[in-house]
Amino acid sequence: MAVAIQLDNVSKSFKGKKAVDSLSLTIEQGTVVALLGPNGAGKTTTVSMILGLQQPTTGSVKLLGGDPREISVRDRIGAMLQEVSVVDSLKVAETINLFRSYYTKPLPLDRLLKVSNLEGERNKLASALSGGQQRRLGFAIALAGDPDVLFLDEPTVGMDVSSRQLFWETVRAMAGRGRTIVLTTHYLEEADSVADRIVVINNGKLVADGTPSEIKAGTNGRVISFTAGSSVTTELLRAIPGIDDIEWSQNRVMLKSADTDRLLINLVKYGIEMRDIEIMSGGLEEAFQTLVNK
Numbered sequence: 001m002a003v004a005i006q007l008d009n010v011s012k013s014f015k016g017k018k019a020v021d022s023l024s025l026t027i028e029q030g031t032v033v034a035l036l037g038p039n040g041a042g043k044t045t046t047v048s049m050i051l052g053l054q055q056p057t058t059g060s061v062k063l064l065g066g067d068p069r070e071i072s073v074r075d076r077i078g079a080m081l082q083e084v085s086v087v088d089s090l091k092v093a094e095t096i097n098l099f100r101s102y103y104t105k106p107l108p109l110d111r112l113l114k115v116s117n118l119e120g121e122r123n124k125l126a127s128a129l130s131g132g133q134q135r136r137l138g139f140a141i142a143l144a145g146d147p148d149v150l151f152l153d154e155p156t157v158g159m160d161v162s163s164r165q166l167f168w169e170t171v172r173a174m175a176g177r178g179r180t181i182v183l184t185t186h187y188l189e190e191a192d193s194v195a196d197r198i199v200v201i202n203n204g205k206l207v208a209d210g211t212p213s214e215i216k217a218g219t220n221g222r223v224i225s226f227t228a229g230s231s232v233t234t235e236l237l238r239a240i241p242g243i244d245d246i247e248w249s250q251n252r253v254m255l256k257s258a259d260t261d262r263l264l265i266n267l268v269k270y271g272i273e274m275r276d277i278e279i280m281s282g283g284l285e286e287a288f289q290t291l292v293n294k
């Protein structure tokens with residue numbers, strides 16, 4: 001598969017402190033990649049370097065095979081950053097048209113108004129939009145040039161539920177047409193449902209990289225919980241192989257394990273009295289906390 005983004009050993013320092021530290025990353029075309037990490041992890045700095053807005057202190061960045069600052073590369077890129085700056089005197093449709101004029105193959109205005117759900121606001125002043133509507137205008141602007149690579153920095157902050165749904169549907173449809181999407185978000189459930197790949201950064205370093213299920217499976221395993229009979233004690237459970245953690249909530253016990261199938265067999269073998277057995281996967285939230293608190 002063709003490579004859309006390539007970072008080779010990229011570092012960025014501010015006043016001697018590394019915001020991004022020896023990051024290497026290859027992103028293939030047609031994938032949706034979520035960049036996760038706590039505040040200050042280096043996500044925005046990474047995206048700014050991929051976009052050519054900041055230069056790495058060391059290392060190299062390639063976007064669509066070229067330098068992100070080249071005009072021919074910029075023509076194929078769209079970005080929705082945290083701040084949307086609008087010209088005060090321009091209406092929504094005029095604002096979108098202004099951005100359309102920067103590109104060689106812009107999408108039609110009506111299509112952009114539709115996917116950003118701003119058809120009803122086309123004649124409003126852009127500066128008079130609500131916060132959520134301004135985010136959607138930012139999305140329309142990012143899509144104006146029908147980009148091959150789209151960057152979304154915290155895109156759904158302030159959007160209501162139906163706008164979010166339409167937004168993610170549009171993003172997934174774009175990926176289906178071979179476009180590459182890189183997004184940052186603090187909403188882990190969104191990353192879990194929309195991304196093909198999750199890259200976790202902490203202190204400027206890559207700490208995990210994989211599909212959402214790989215990230216979840218690789219860090220926290222799964223949990224078996226059941227209502228325990230009166231003969232079951234923590235000591236008894238400690239003797240059983242394959243349990244990573246034991247937690248009680250009244251007479252219900254939760255056992256963490258990397259291999260819940262094998263653990264269940266062991267529990268039966270040891271004659272553990274169990275009722276209402278449940279097996280659950282750990283969530284992305286839990287995996288994320290484990291990764292960034294290591």
Ligand SMILES: Nc1ncnc2c1ncn2[C@@H]1O[C@H](COP(=O)(O)OP(=O)(O)OP(=O)(O)O)[C@@H](O)[C@H]1O
Pocket residue numbers: 014015018019037038039040041042043044045046
């Ligand atoms: N222009 C700058 N000058 C000095 N330090 C900076 C600058 N930009 C970023 N930093 C520092 O680099 C580190 C990474 O910041 P960055 O904005 O990339 O994090 P982030 O992961 O995007 O965080 P958030 O989730 O809060 O948006 C932080 O410690 C930040 O203070």
